[in-house]
Amino acid sequence: MGKTALITGVTGQDGSYLAELLLSKGYTVHGIVRRSSTFNTERIDHIYQDPQEQNRSFVLHHADLTDGIALVSLLRDLRPDEIYNLGAQSHVRVSFDAPLYTGDVTGLSALRLLESVRASGIEARVYQASSSEMFGAAPPPQNEHTPFHPRSPYGCAKVFAYWATVNYREAYGMYAVNGILFNHESPRRGETFVTRKITRAIARIKAGLQDRLYLGNLDAVRDWGYAPEYVDAMWRMLQRDEPEDYVVATGEAATVRQFLEVAFEHAGLDWTEHVRYDPKYERPSEVDALIGDASKARDLLDWKAQVKVAELARIMVDADIRQVADQLSGATIRIDR
Structure with a gap:
């Protein structure tokens, strides 16, 4: 059973x-x-x-x-x-x-x-x-x-x-x-989280639905899996x-700016033409760098991250471009992958 x-x-x-x-x-x-x-x-x-x-x-x-x-x-x-x-x-x-x-x-x-x-x-x-x-x-x-x-x-x-x-x-x-x-x-990430906010904006910019993306601290370092x-x-x-x-964790570090660069480049866009700073997205107290050491999970769980930040950005951009295209065509939407 x-x-x-x-x-x-x-x-x-x-x-x-x-x-x-x-x-x-x-x-x-x-x-x-x-x-x-x-x-x-x-x-x-x-x-x-x-x-x-x-x-x-x-x-x-x-x-x-x-x-x-x-x-x-x-x-x-x-x-x-x-x-x-x-x-x-x-x-x-x-x-x-x-x-x-x-x-x-x-x-x-x-x-x-x-x-x-x-x-x-x-x-x-x-x-x-x-x-x-x-x-x-x-x-x-x-x-x-x-x-x-x-x-x-x-x-x-x-x-x-x-x-x-x-x-x-x-x-x-x-x-x-x-x-x-x-x-x-992932493509199922909430749209207010910075990675999905970026990839969603890219899809909308490609579709002519928006032109600007406003973000806070681009220097924060994160370990994205x-x-x-x-x-x-x-x-x-x-x-x-x-x-x-x-x-x-993946053990691989990237700044928000690096995620931006990879994601916009994958879509054939120049992020500097579209991204603007807005202080309202800053936290009162910032976390500068989170980089995980998952050695224990590797040794005891036989687990290791396969998808790193560059591939992750591409997966999310592709999924959001498909989703925006489906929305514009009136197709039934399923949140991808």
Whole structure:
């Protein structure tokens, strides 16, 4: 009999790729969706619409990470083998504007989920989506032993969730792990995140729909990988005999400016003709450089990033150009790859 998994944040970039991966491995996959006036499932609609995917059991449940009692009831009903906590307010710049909301949803909700697992009495393995933003001002390269120095409310909330996960592992013997994922992107990335903002703008410029792109700090250094590869690392963490925490990264650094150059050049455009600086996109406190050392994941999980930043930029540009073309032609849109 196949395993059962529960994914919070299933409608996001990582949640959608993870659901596809688990379904391909024969899992029954349950996803948590917040109840709201709009049903934002565009990243996973193709799973519903594919009869073969339906036969593998993909079920959504209305629930909220702020409601611990509802979480306990759901866990007792589903009794999942694995839980992937990907739900969060995940935009760093937004966390400065909504710090209390970010602290609740990104930090305290991880604790609510851990406590719900304990209170329900189930024997589930728990994955907590931690972030390279926890390292903040700590000098690169960063690995599992690098001290945390967060530089945003989002980073602070993720540090809280990280240590809550470690505490429940040590206090209750729970199989709970932290995946410290560095930036990972794809054509399903939200359009307000800088990489997707860039590639989406390129597609619109090519189509004559806009002429300018406004950005903040172009000198920030990041380690960008490909999201479908990173969800595979999540799954591998929960297959190990012992629960441990892992950094997941490419180890390759690039500035926002370098990403711009590769992406615009791939589309046959000169980025200097279209990109302008706008201080409103600057963070009150900047993280200068995040570069991950994923040696532990390579050695223990047999995981290594294959797609690096240049190929990633090309994948995203091509996908956005196709999507804009489809929109202009009135075709039905599926978020690519």
